[in-house]
Amino acid sequence: MTPEESALRRQEIAEKRERLNRLLQSLKLDALLVGRRDNFAWVTAGGDNHVALATETGEGYLLVEPDRWTLVATNIETPRLTREELGDLPVPLDVEAAPWWQGVELTIERLVKGRRVGSDTGVAGTPNVAAALRELRLPLTVPECQRIRVVGRQASEALEAVMTRELAPGQTELELAGRISRALWERGLEPTVVLVAADDRVRQFRHPVPTARAVDRYVMGVVCARRGGLTVALTRLAHFGRVPGDLRARHEAVCRVDAAMMAATRPGVRVADVLEAGARAYRKEGFGEEWRLHHQGGAIGYANREYLATPDGSQVVTAPAAFAWNPSITGTKSEDTILVGANSRDGIEIVTAHSPAWPTVEVEVAGQSLPRPGILELARSRASG
Template sequence: MDEIALKLSNLRTLLAQCGLDGILLRKASSFSWLTGGLSSVINTASSFGEASLLVTQEHAYLVTNTIEAPRFLEEDRVENQGWKIILQDWFSSESPLNTMTRGWRLGSDFPTPGFTDLSLEIARLRSILSPEEQNRLREVSSLCAQAMAEAAFAVRPGMSEYEISAVLAHACLNRGVEPIVRLIATDERIFRYRHPPATSKTLQRYAMLVLCGRKYGLVVSLTRLIHFGKLPDEIQRKARATAYVDAIALSATRTGRTLGDVFKDITLAYETTGYPDEWKLHHQGGPAGYEPREWIATLESQERVVSGQAYAWNPSITGTKSEDTILVKEEGFEILTEISAWPTLEIEVSGTLIRRPAILEI
């Protein structure tokens, strides 16, 4: 079965299990997943695009308005994928979808009154990537790593966080990647905030660049830190401890294990490094794919690691962070967002050396 046919089959199995007449996919991430990487996004500030997908046991419908339909039909050629178009005038308050599905039992990928909430079940389906998706993910990861390297090596003292963010955005967009998350902090802001939107503050010595980049609907995440001048001993200690936690997280993400088991290994790694409570200050990541995190791992997570999933772990110890996107395989994991010119720390885990990004000293 091809990629889209397999996904439709999985959704129809879910339909039967839940006793529903149809599943409505409203999220932009689900649209990209089920169309093989097409995009319904117009407003990047929204989780929803300008089209929805309705799947029943017999049919698959693409629901959109008269503004968007020409692009879907002419450029994306969605009819070649087998989608039947349900069209609504942009100025009409009457929804042909509502008329067609009146009295139906429907599920949705987003909590919606009157619908069965299947958001977690569909996130799990999205998280297991087909061979075609894995190849697309490798491409997106390479482009994001190139963009991060271009931006990071262009950073200089005196630049504002806004300027650094703009350089990173340009490097992404120039490669056809949407920079859907850009977090930039300099100097003391790195120590104060785990989620630092850029400000007008200017860089003195220390900068952190965080990127979630999207192409074909797939999202990869990575973080890099830069220091001008000799790295202070305290930051150096924290950076190595964070790299150790990250290496443990990568090594622990093995097929068949529960995410709760992986998370427990992560918390024990924080304790081993002498920073036992730092994990409580920020989530540690989880499965990636068509969302920056399809869901966040916790100690209670019972979902199992599956070959073909992407993961982005992001351990942090105040003032430092380590983050890359990996692909889980039967025999281990593949780090997708490595930057070849970037300095690394070698961490030994169970006799295996795992390289994690160091802080770039300039």
């Protein structure tokens, strides 16, 4: 970690300690026990406590108190966690290393006995305050905005590199998903979602888990990618040969819906009103019922979506915050991750912006231009390799 990165981490953790200490006071708790991967990453400004990928809870807990933190993990995990994840933590840190054959629960029971301790997992009978912790994750801090910009740029680079250079007719969706995952891992990004659809599966399914289906002409690639806990989402579409006129028209329509939702995402605005702006745009484009066929996205950060926008939701757009809207019209979709209010009160910044080599659909909305990724046309004669 560079000196600049260390300074940003100290700044980020200082702000989070203030939020955590206010939460302790409001809940009348002595401490919080943090074990979920998302919350561990949030609390530590990017620390990673996982071993197995397919888990929400990691292999180490932090007991967060106002004046010091305690790492609780087995003797297998404490060396890596203390050196690589918590080594420059700007908080006094104690370490409780439990024998691996015993696990951590007995140690946790000893540490919380007779005290008012909440947790994000309910471990050892502690009250589960995960919902309250999740609310602390917004708004983003300035260092988090800087980190998510890098994640967004590299995630876009990874997906587009595969779609432009490695995609070929005859590949299976599974093969393409593997190539996309490899490109993300090579950039230090963990794939939390990789969806691939070929040809008619793009029309049939909004969440197309990849299969052995071979690509003929049309492909959709969707990813959520994470590093340091922060996640971005994006979708790209490619077509071998000229894009049919009806498909092009549908895609340009969904791009206009996406831009309308982006433009409506302003600090202080009800998220339900952003969804309504999208619904109006669907109606204007002649696809008034399509929004009912798939969720339209919502806030993003330490989860693939911190929450989804719903017509009756009570959430309000905070600043700064990240959002990933994903409107779809049968057979096409538009999705990127934006930062709202990071540079100015109302500014929108597309952190997963497509490269100049990717085709663009220019959309004018609310007095600004919001470029959306078009459908990439590829030569039909490509050979798989």
